[in-house]
Amino acid sequence: MSLRALLSSSSLAMATRVLKCNPSSISFLPSSHEPQISCPETLDSLLEASNHLVDLLRPVAFPTETVYGLGASALSISATSQIFAAKGRPPDNPLIVHVSSLQMLDILLAPGFTIPQPYHKLIRSFWPGALTLLFPSNPDVVPSIVTANLPTVAVRMPSHPVARALIAIANIPLAAPSANSSGKPSPTRPEHVLRDLEGKVGIILDGGPCDVGLESTVVDGLGTDGNIRVLRPGGVTIEDIERALQLDIVAGQRIPQVLVHGRDFRDKEMEDTPTTPGMKYRHYSPAVPVTLLMTLSPPPEKVEAISAANYLADLKNLRQDSSRPFKVGLLASTDSALSMLPLPTDGLEWHRHSMGSKTDLAFAARSLFDGLLTLERDGVDLILVEEVDQRDEGLAVMNRVRKAAGETKWISFC
Ligand code: TXA
Ligand code: MG
Numbered sequence: 001m002s003l004r005a006l007l008s009s010s011s012l013a014m015a016t017r018v019l020k021c022n023p024s025s026i027s028f029l030p031s032s033h034e035p036q037i038s039c040p041e042t043l044d045s046l047l048e049a050s051n052h053l054v055d056l057l058r059p060v061a062f063p064t065e066t067v068y069g070l071g072a073s074a075l076s077i078s079a080t081s082q083i084f085a086a087k088g089r090p091p092d093n094p095l096i097v098h099v100s101s102l103q104m105l106d107i108l109l110a111p112g113f114t115i116p117q118p119y120h121k122l123i124r125s126f127w128p129g130a131l132t133l134l135f136p137s138n139p140d141v142v143p144s145i146v147t148a149n150l151p152t153v154a155v156r157m158p159s160h161p162v163a164r165a166l167i168a169i170a171n172i173p174l175a176a177p178s179a180n181s182s183g184k185p186s187p188t189r190p191e192h193v194l195r196d197l198e199g200k201v202g203i204i205l206d207g208g209p210c211d212v213g214l215e216s217t218v219v220d221g222l223g224t225d226g227n228i229r230v231l232r233p234g235g236v237t238i239e240d241i242e243r244a245l246q247l248d249i250v251a252g253q254r255i256p257q258v259l260v261h262g263r264d265f266r267d268k269e270m271e272d273t274p275t276t277p278g279m280k281y282r283h284y285s286p287a288v289p290v291t292l293l294m295t296l297s298p299p300p301e302k303v304e305a306i307s308a309a310n311y312l313a314d315l316k317n318l319r320q321d322s323s324r325p326f327k328v329g330l331l332a333s334t335d336s337a338l339s340m341l342p343l344p345t346d347g348l349e350w351h352r353h354s355m356g357s358k359t360d361l362a363f364a365a366r367s368l369f370d371g372l373l374t375l376e377r378d379g380v381d382l383i384l385v386e387e388v389d390q391r392d393e394g395l396a397v398m399n400r401v402r403k404a405a406g407e408t409k410w411i412s413f414c
Contacts, residue, residue: 013199018190019045021207023063026161033101035165046162049203050170056202059083061179061193062166063207064098064158066130066215066235067186067369068193069176070201071098071166074108077143080175084145086200089182094148095175096132096216097155100167105155108173110136118221118228118245118256125244128159130216130235146175156216162207178215179204185284185369185404188213192373213366214396217241227257229265233396235365260395284369284404286376288329290383292405295338297387299410308341308411316347318382325349329375331368332386333358337413339386351380358388365393368400 025039037043049060057079059072070086072079074097084091099105102123113136115123122131137153147153155173158164167174178186179193179201187193190206197204217234219241221227228245230238242258249255259265299305319326329351332339336358343350353371356363368385375383385401388394402408 014202016194016198016201016204018194018204018206019048021045021063021162021205023161023207026165028161028164033103033164033168035161035168037165045205046165046169049166049205052203053079053166053170053174054172058202059086060166061190061197061201061204062163062176063160063190063205063210064163064176065160065210066158066212067188067210068179068190068204069098069158069163069174070179070193070197071174071176073170074098074142074146074173074175077145080143080145083175083177086197087177087180087182089177091145092148093177093182094150094154095146095177096218097142097146097153098163098167098174098176099155099157100164101157104167104173105135105157108135108138108142108153108155110138116221116226118226121244121247122219122221122228122241125247126236126240127157128164129157130159130212131241132156132216132218132234134218134220134222134231136222152220152222154218160207160210162205166205183283183285185286185372185400186215187373188366188370189373192370195373195377209366209370211366212362213369214393214400217396221256226254227259230258230260233260233399235393235396237392238395239392262399284372284400285406286372286383286404288376288380288383289407290372290385290401290405292385292387292401292408293338294387294408294410295336295413296389297410303410305410305412308338308413309344311409311411312341312348313344313346315382316344319347326382327351327378327380329353329371329378329380329383330386331355331371331375331383333364333388336386338411351375351378355386355388361388361391361393361397364388364397368397372404 021042022039025042027036052058061070132154134152137147188210193204212235215234217236218232220229327349331353333355355367390398
C-alpha cells in the first residue's frame with residue numbers, strides 16, 4: 001500500500017488543503033502591524049487559516065521568509081501538542097514563538113523584565129526578519145510544552161507578508177517549528193510540506209518559495225557578561241549582527257562580543273539538552289545518504305585528501321544493482337573547481353542542483369534544503385554537497401550540511 005493510501009485509510013489522517021496566498025497582495029502601512037490585503041482569494045485563505053488556528057485550535061503550515069513553519073496558538077497546550085504529534089518531534093525540543101508586533105512580544109515576557117540594550121539594536125535592525133531572540137519566559141502565559149520547561153522562550157517576528165498577516169489576523173502568537181517531520185530538511189516550498197506532512201496537517205498556505213531558504217539565527221543575549229551568544233547560525237549573518245551592535249555607540253560604551261556556538265564557545269550542559277538547535281537530535285537528513293565534499297578547507301591531521309577525479313570515478317563501485325546506473329545528486333556551485341571537472345558517466349547517472357556562484361552565499365543558502373529535497377524526490381542514491389566559504393550565509397549553510405552529512409571527504413584537485 002502506498003504511503004498516501006495508508007495515510008488516507010488511517011483514522012489519524014485528515015484531508016490536507018493547500019490554499020493560495022499571494023504575498024505581493026499584502027502590504028503594511030509604515031509603522032502599522034495591520035495588513036492591507038488586495039486579493040480576495042488571499043484574504044479568504046488567511047481568514048480560513050485564522051479560523052483553524054483560533055476557533056479549532058489546529059495547526060496550519062505557512063510560509064516565512066526563512067522556511068515554512070507549522071504554527072499553532074502558542075498559548076494553548078492542546079494546539080501546540082498537535083505540532084509535536086504531526087512532526088514526531090521529541091517533547092524536550094522547544095518551539096520558537098512568532099509575533100507580529102512588539103505589543104504581542106510584551107504579552108509573552110516575564111513580569112518586570114527589561115529588554116537589554118543590545119536587544120533593542122538587534123530588534124531595530126532585524127525585526128521583522130530572520131532573527132530569533134531568547135527572553136525569560138512567563139509560564140503563566142506560554143505553556144511549558146512550548147518552552148520544554150526552560151526558563152527562556154525563543155521569539156521571532158517574521159517578515160514574510162503571509163506570516164505577518166496570519167499572526168496579525170489571528171491576533172495570537174504562533175509557536176512554529178519548521179514544517180517537516182523531525183530530522184528531515186526544512187521545507188522551503190509548499191510542495192515540500194505537502195509531500196512530507198500530507199494527512200497530518202489540515203491547511204497549508206501556499207505563498208511560493210522562501211527567500212532565505214534556511215532557518216533563523218537563534219541568539220541568546222541574556223548572559224550576565226552582556227555578550228551575544230549565537231546558538232544557531234541562520235538567515236541573519238554574524239557579520240550583520242556585529243555591524244548592528246556597533247551602531248550608535250557612545251564614547252566609553254562597551255560593544256558586546258558575538259560568540260558563535262561550536263566556533264567560539266561550547267557548553268556541555270546545553271549540548272545535552274536540545275537548547276542548542278541541532279545538537280541532540282539528528283537533523284536535516286533526507287532519506288538519501290549525504291556526503292560533504294570539503295574542497296576548500298585542508299584535511300585534518302592524519303586524513304589524506306583524495307583526488308577529485310578518482311573519487312568521482314570510484315562512486316560507481318557503490319552501485320548495488322548492476323542493471324541500472326548509480327544515481328548521484330550533486331549540489332555544487334556553478335563556478336567552483338569541482339564544477340569544472342568532467343563528470344564520469346561509466347555506471348553513473350548525474351543529477352545536478354545548482355548552488356549558484358561560489359561568491360553568492362545567499363543563493364547557496366536558498367538552494368541547500370531545496371536541493372536536498374528535490375534530489376531526494378528525484379530518487380538519487382547518494383547526494384554530494386560541495387563545501388562553501390564559511391563567511392556570511394556560508395556559516396549557516398555549512399552548519400546544516402555538517403549535520404545532514406553522514407560522511408565527509410576531503411578532495412584535492414592536483
Ligand atoms: O526560521 C526559523 O527559525 C523557523 C521558522 C518557521 O520560523 N523555525 C524553526 O523552528 O527553525 P525549529 O523548531 O525547527 O528550530 C528552532 C530551534 C529548535 O531546534 C530549538 O532547539 C531552538 O530553536 N529553541 C527554541 N526555544 C529555545 C530556547 N528557549 N532556548 C534555546 N533554544 C531554543
Ligand atoms: Mg526544524
